[in-house]
Amino acid sequence: MSDPVEMVDRLGAAFLTQDVEAVLACFLPDDDITYVGSEAGESATGRDGVRALLTKLFERPEAYSWQATAATIHALPGAAFVIAEADGAAHAADGTVERFPYRVTGLLSRRSSGAWLWRAVQGAEPT
Secondary structure, eight states, rough: OOOHHHHHHHHHHHHTOOOOOHTTTTTSSSSOOEESSSSTTTOOOOOOOOHHHHHHHSSSSSSSEEEEEEEEEHHHHHEEEEEEEEEEEEEEESOEEEEEEEEEEEEEEETTOOOOEEEHHHEEOOO
């Protein structure tokens, strides 16, 4: 069982591992998924497209993570729309960590098991 805010944090923790399959496990298992990052060109729809984008992102020398600090949840039947403010972090190979504000917005679907999984999610760096 999970809740929508936990899913923001779970996705951030999965990004830190740079494990494509761990990130994809945060999404619904079907092909109707979308991920949009904070930089130009970081947008993919469909499982294969999201997998290809994540593979490219995880080739970078730094790993990213985030943890929610506040969230607005709009509940819908079987779904939730989330807008979460978060503390983001860029983890360099030398162990240094650069912190920055981050925002995660997206649509979660509730499975019959009660677990929440992402259908669509966007990360952004608010200025």
